[in-house]
Amino acid sequence: MQISKRLVGMHPDKVLSALEEHIKAGHEKSSLQAIPDLQLQYPQFHNELEQTKARISAKLADGVRVINRDAAEIFRCVNCGGGLSRQNPESKTVICQYCGCNAEHPAQHIHLERWNQAIDLESNFTIGDFFAFEKQRWQAIGVQVFSGRVKEYDEGEWVTSFSRYSSWWMLNERRELAWLVDDGTKRYWADKYIPQNPSLPSTSDKRFEHGHWQLEFAAGEFSYQPKPGEAHLSSEKSVRETMPVRPGGSSYSYYVSAETRLTDDGKPKEIEFIRSRPVSNTDMLVGLGKGEETLDLKRWKHTIAALAAALPVLLGVHLYLNQGGEVSNNAVDLTLNSTDVPVQSITVDKPGITYQMSSAVGSLPVNTWLGVNFWLEDADGEAVYAKYLEFWRETGVDSDGRWDESKRGITWHARIDEAGTYNALVSVDPESTQPGGSFRFRTEPNRTAITPFIFAGVFSVFLIFLCRSKIAAISSVAASIAVKLKHRFDPEKKPKHSVREQAL
Numbered sequence: 001m002q003i004s005k006r007l008v009g010m011h012p013d014k015v016l017s018a019l020e021e022h023i024k025a026g027h028e029k030s031s032l033q034a035i036p037d038l039q040l041q042y043p044q045f046h047n048e049l050e051q052t053k054a055r056i057s058a059k060l061a062d063g064v065r066v067i068n069r070d071a072a073e074i075f076r077c078v079n080c081g082g083g084l085s086r087q088n089p090e091s092k093t094v095i096c097q098y099c100g101c102n103a104e105h106p107a108q109h110i111h112l113e114r115w116n117q118a119i120d121l122e123s124n125f126t127i128g129d130f131f132a133f134e135k136q137r138w139q140a141i142g143v144q145v146f147s148g149r150v151k152e153y154d155e156g157e158w159v160t161s162f163s164r165y166s167s168w169w170m171l172n173e174r175r176e177l178a179w180l181v182d183d184g185t186k187r188y189w190a191d192k193y194i195p196q197n198p199s200l201p202s203t204s205d206k207r208f209e210h211g212h213w214q215l216e217f218a219a220g221e222f223s224y225q226p227k228p229g230e231a232h233l234s235s236e237k238s239v240r241e242t243m244p245v246r247p248g249g250s251s252y253s254y255y256v257s258a259e260t261r262l263t264d265d266g267k268p269k270e271i272e273f274i275r276s277r278p279v280s281n282t283d284m285l286v287g288l289g290k291g292e293e294t295l296d297l298k299r300w301k302h303t304i305a306a307l308a309a310a311l312p313v314l315l316g317v318h319l320y321l322n323q324g325g326e327v328s329n330n331a332v333d334l335t336l337n338s339t340d341v342p343v344q345s346i347t348v349d350k351p352g353i354t355y356q357m358s359s360a361v362g363s364l365p366v367n368t369w370l371g372v373n374f375w376l377e378d379a380d381g382e383a384v385y386a387k388y389l390e391f392w393r394e395t396g397v398d399s400d401g402r403w404d405e406s407k408r409g410i411t412w413h414a415r416i417d418e419a420g421t422y423n424a425l426v427s428v429d430p431e432s433t434q435p436g437g438s439f440r441f442r443t444e445p446n447r448t449a450i451t452p453f454i455f456a457g458v459f460s461v462f463l464i465f466l467c468r469s470k471i472a473a474i475s476s477v478a479a480s481i482a483v484k485l486k487h488r489f490d491p492e493k494k495p496k497h498s499v500r501e502q503a504l
Contacts, residue, residue, distance in 0.1 A: 351418050364408065
């Protein structure tokens with residue numbers, strides 16, 4: 001929240017000390033923003049606040065960052081005393097980012113039509129910050145915020161939506177102007193150009209996206225005098241041609257648009273043709289000098305690379321462990337009195353071999369089940385492995401009609417850790433309702449369950465998509481240069497009760 005809002009309504013005896021605490025905490029710019037409002041709210045402290053304003057503005061004026069200090073005109077705002085600079089000789093006006101007034105006018109002629117919002121000077125990107133793009137150094141000298149309606153032709157009809165964007169006025173060391181635009185999700189680099197056949201697109205041209213905008217906020221220096229609520233029109237379309245500014249002249253997509261600034265009575269006042277191209281989040285982070293965020297993104301990308309490399313490794317391990325071997329099939333007939341029936345002899349040459357075992361029974365009568373005890377005995381007749389197998393068949397009728405379900409086959413894996421010869425035996429559970437039947441048994445060495453590998457592969461793919469989403473979220477937030485606006489304190493709308501009155 002803006003400091004003026006924090007201090008408005010505070011007991012007068014605590015206002016100055018609270019303001020000093022904010023200044024000591026390093027919030028000089030926000031404190032300077034608050035002083036004009038505090039002078040209106042607390043006129044008894046006008047002189048003290050003026051001294052504080054002069055002290056802060058002197059510090060800010062010394063700390064104004066410019067591309068070329070010799071060519072820049074550094075001065076203080078005549079309303080709030082904030083440190084400002086005019087870096088482009090062609091700029092016609094400078095709007096103070098601290099108080100919102102037209103800062104270039106002399107004090108006796110100052111036009112105090114302040115904007116109702118102020119830029120958050122403590123955001124990630126603000127006026128005076130530098131940006132590196134295509135091996136050039138640029139500086140933000142001004143910013144404008146537009147909101148309005150965008151109309152585009154989509155699937156046979158015109159669709160209208162609300163939109164908002166921040167447009168930063170950028171200046172390089174050769175005093176060339178460009179714009180860095182943030183529409184809330186993506187960033188674009190824009191500059192002026194002259195088309196071969198300049199013409200203003202019709203508002204009914206389906207190839208273009210048409211916008212009607214109003215200026216919400218402006219701060220910094222501009223080539224014209226911005227006014228709150230001034231209207232702008234735009235017509236934009238995407239093309240694909242060779243951009244001469246790109247090294248090598250490679251072909252890639254960009255946008256061309258016609259921007260029209262309107263007079264108060266809605267007539268065209270100025271028309272400019274703009275060419276813009278997207279700026280990736282990575283390029284934004286590099287241009288903003290955000291090394292830590294770039295390293296974070298690299299770490300996440302390395303994680304994705306490691307997970308992607310794990311997928312073929314999992315496949316290779318699965319293929320290695322599932323080379324297979326000689327298949328053995330046997331079948332025996334079982335009855336309710338069957339006990340210790342041998343079904344197969346298994347010879348293990350190497351310890352640690354995993355066998356895929358499967359068993360099946362013949363057809364089962366309806367609503368019956370057959371339980372079979374299965375175990376392996378070593379050469380000494382000791383049981384080293386056991387498993388209970390249950391086969392069944394059930395039928396019935398429900399709201400969907402008659403149903404019939406059964407389980408007549410079971411597959412599992414068993415690892416034998418010692419070499420030797422083992423006998424597979426079975427016996428029938430005497431509680432079974434099925435008297436018996438044909439029992440088939442099959443074994444194959446060097447086989448492992450594929451389910452863990454499937455789960456591991458699916459989980460790795462899930463983590464890859466999660467990391468990609470994380471990268472997109474981090475880079476989008478870190479690369480954002482959308483303006484954060486704060487509503488100014490309106491002295492005509494005073495709080496209903498002061499803190500002391502509420503306490504009473």
